[in-house]
Amino acid sequence: MGTLQAAPLTVTDDRGMAVTLPASPQRIVSVLPSLTETVCELGQCHRLVGVDRYSNYPASVRQLPQVGGGIDPNIEAIVALKPDVVLMATSSRGVQRLESLGVKVLAMEPKDSAGAQRVMGKLGELLEVPDAQRIWRAIDAGVSAAAQSLPPAARSLRVYYEVSAGGYAAGTGSFIGEMMARLGVQNIVAPSLGPFPRVNPEYVVRANPDLIMIGSRNVQGLELRPGWRGMRALREQRVCVFTADESDVLVRPGPRMAEAARLMARCITEKGKK
Template sequence: MKRIALLLPLLCLAWAWPAHALQVTDDRGVTVTLAQAPQRIVSLLPSLTETVCELGRCQRLVGVDRYSNFPAGVQKLPQVGGGLDPNIEMIVALKPDVVLMATSSRAGERLQALGLKVVALEPRNHADVQRVMLKLGQLLEVPDADRIWRAIDAGVSAAAQSLPAGVRGTRVYFEVNQGPYAASESSFIGETLARLGVKNIVPAKLGRFPKLNPEYIVRANPDLIMVGQRSADGLQARPGWQSIRALREQRVCIFPAEEADVLVRPGPRMAEGARLMARCLLDKAPKGAKP
């Protein structure tokens, strides 16, 4: 009997301890421990929202940032502000098991101080998209996350293979926002352009998304311009831009808002973004471009 009495506290401790706690190290280098895969998730970054859904766990989202709009079903969820200015009280009220956010957000410490688990992940290039996919697969206990990533990567390769040799070497300017802010060679978008075999006029040394002097684009004289509808107004009216070859020859692809979202988010719709760029190149690129 004494032996049983001694064992009882140990048995109680064993029952209280989670069968297999989850540990994930995020992009801050912080190791986050959860008793089990999270069932209630708040996402504060559209690319993370889309990745959760691509992994088949969309139903676990209980709140998203104001910019998360894909898949369509997430638009019905409570919006908790932006990634940089989230509504802390609203997030706490949703009682999430974990909050997913960008490393650039300053809300992490406040949320952690209130007892919430925070996982900060920020995909910025193709390798990051793969890493975040696998990391969230680990967190959400999705065993085939690597297979999902391979299918996405294969889709980008297929888009590149769909282009004829004459399109390769086209000199492209991709504007992500008015300013103008451009996507350089070192950006996620620049990596996609490189895989399609075209030349980005904005070098990596300027940073991922540099704000350019409009005269820089005039001097670079791209063969083709890619721009979202939100930023397309007034291109012809910019000083000196009438002389740019792409504008003179009407080689401009203007992407509607829905397509622009696909292109500028480093997430699971990467292959779709590559197909949109490939379609633009097929339609607008001068044939016989040289590297």
């Protein structure tokens, strides 16, 4: 704050690329909702000049220019905003194209809790916000409190969490799977399948979970899936259907992870009774 001469800043992203900026960026485009939320949680929302169409929290970011989807952003729209840096997922198709146009890109895509913690630290460095880890400590405490609120009986519950359409599930190695473990429930998805595997309907039928967690966007036709009508979770209506807003909280590895833990804990408490 007190220095007149801004010092160059180098931050290494999730590709292992060292990105050097002449100073802490004042014009930021973020095309990944969890990164958008983290910038704002660090008190730097005012530096955002554009976001992807899915960045909708906090409410103030909805007024910003939208530059398409995170995977296939509108490159021209991003360049027109003259950003100092673009924050995007490592899997985004726009990374190389933007870099070829001379735009600085930090590619970060946390898949697990350690990744989310690391990204918060990196964004703290980028934005020159001291003690960015305080956010992580608050998340960690919130998740622990949610876990402690659950009865011991919850530990025997076997849960299937469907993250998105097409049968993509939360695996044990994902931040959602790790949260399920911290809440003490058992994930029916085998660890060997990876963080967000696509599982076929028969896999879930064979596993026969006690409880299903799913978003309202994907719940249509659940009982029409092969063999699902006979599953105990459907017969006994042990299905938690999260609203679109709740799903946004749950599937983003960002500052609202403690809220995500509370949503899961509420589901387990309400629907998980054996």
